[in-house]
Amino acid sequence: MFTINDNYLKLQGSYLFSNIAKKVAAFQERNPGAEIIRLGIGDVTQPLAPAIIEALHKAVDEMGNAATFHGYAPDKGYEFLRHAIVENDYKARGCEVYEDEIFVSDGAKCDCGNIQEIFGLNNKVAVCDPVYPVYVDSNVMAGRTGLYNPTNENYDGVIYMPCLSQNNFVPELPKEEPDLIYLCFPNNPTGAGISKENLQRFVDYARKIGAVILYDAAYEAYISDPDMPHSIYECEGARECAIELRSFSKNAGFTGVRLGYTVVPKDLKSSEGVKLNDLWARRHGTKYNGAPYIVQRAGEAVYSPEGKAQLKTQIDYYMKNAKTILQGLKDAGYTVYGGENAPYIWLKTPDSMNSWEFFDHLLSTVNIVGTPGSGFGAHGEGYFRLTAFGTYENTLKAIERITKM
Numbered sequence: 001m002f003t004i005n006d007n008y009l010k011l012q013g014s015y016l017f018s019n020i021a022k023k024v025a026a027f028q029e030r031n032p033g034a035e036i037i038r039l040g041i042g043d044v045t046q047p048l049a050p051a052i053i054e055a056l057h058k059a060v061d062e063m064g065n066a067a068t069f070h071g072y073a074p075d076k077g078y079e080f081l082r083h084a085i086v087e088n089d090y091k092a093r094g095c096e097v098y099e100d101e102i103f104v105s106d107g108a109k110c111d112c113g114n115i116q117e118i119f120g121l122n123n124k125v126a127v128c129d130p131v132y133p134v135y136v137d138s139n140v141m142a143g144r145t146g147l148y149n150p151t152n153e154n155y156d157g158v159i160y161m162p163c164l165s166q167n168n169f170v171p172e173l174p175k176e177e178p179d180l181i182y183l184c185f186p187n188n189p190t191g192a193g194i195s196k197e198n199l200q201r202f203v204d205y206a207r208k209i210g211a212v213i214l215y216d217a218a219y220e221a222y223i224s225d226p227d228m229p230h231s232i233y234e235c236e237g238a239r240e241c242a243i244e245l246r247s248f249s250k251n252a253g254f255t256g257v258r259l260g261y262t263v264v265p266k267d268l269k270s271s272e273g274v275k276l277n278d279l280w281a282r283r284h285g286t287k288y289n290g291a292p293y294i295v296q297r298a299g300e301a302v303y304s305p306e307g308k309a310q311l312k313t314q315i316d317y318y319m320k321n322a323k324t325i326l327q328g329l330k331d332a333g334y335t336v337y338g339g340e341n342a343p344y345i346w347l348k349t350p351d352s353m354n355s356w357e358f359f360d361h362l363l364s365t366v367n368i369v370g371t372p373g374s375g376f377g378a379h380g381e382g383y384f385r386l387t388a389f390g391t392y393e394n395t396l397k398a399i400e401r402i403t404k405m
């Protein structure tokens, strides 16, 4: 009789957003007339930019013609896309990254979840708390953690780095030495950015102790502070200690199109002297058959002059929402964070309510859905996340309702 990977049994309940969806569905059933505004899930609402639609149409037509048809894509992605990525995301920022260090994929979630496969099971993992749940859960599934401890709401064996208002939601270096350090800036869920100096501190630390940083820069397009790093490779020495994960979901609205990439520099070697670039190439080639040609052409259009201009307008649109939420909540007397270099607003729940109580309160009194901070980790308790990804009209309406509450 077969057995299962019993590490899966350590996982806690269902995924945060399924719980929210269930609660919202139950509320809607009880209150069919309620007009619910969803500022919970980090999904975008604006349509794809015209330059991207045009590239998609053109690529679809190519697929219908034997002379221009494309089958399986190259393992690492088409050269035209990897070239555009290197030129625009790295060279233009003075970062040293090469085309054969880019691995195109169908999004950052898979890469965030899969990247841990190339590391030994005895590696110690450090994560921010609160955290994007994929980093933790994928390591739980792999068996790199102990059991979940309901007392401190942590998995045994994981190093949690608290992100609090006291440290501007940028963690201190951990006291216990990790091997794998997950960082995400601009941050989901807190909306915090990281200064170059602080990121350099992590890079220096990782090099000193021989750790690797898994840097999730899915929200880099939302950075407005000109001094804030968009890539970890803006830091000296990062090529020797960091992998970077990127997504087209939030900068270009590809949540339903699916495209991302991971950078694994050739200078990055394990303690055994193995190049992580070779390992990830082997893993990628074995388990992944490439993002679709038409999607990679759409990704290329993100870097065209028209694409860049149109996407800037889109990001400005979402950041106008962020500003509206931030100001509206401040005016209503809330303590708020984030929203300046990220599309997330992290607010302190009123004193008498924990995160889920505030969720219920907001849903039942003003029919607004947000995300309870405690769903992202123990140090998210007492906080609540709102996203700027709604429409402007809904955002305004939501803020009006909260202000009147």
Ligand code: PLP
Residues within 6 Å of the ligand: 042, 106, 107, 108, 109, 110, 112, 132, 184, 188, 216, 218, 246, 247, 248, 249, 254, 255, 259, 260
């Ligand atoms: N990384 C972070 C921090 C995210 O918040 C998300 C999505 O919300 C992702 C990765 C997933 O991105 P993708 O849509 O490319 O899978």
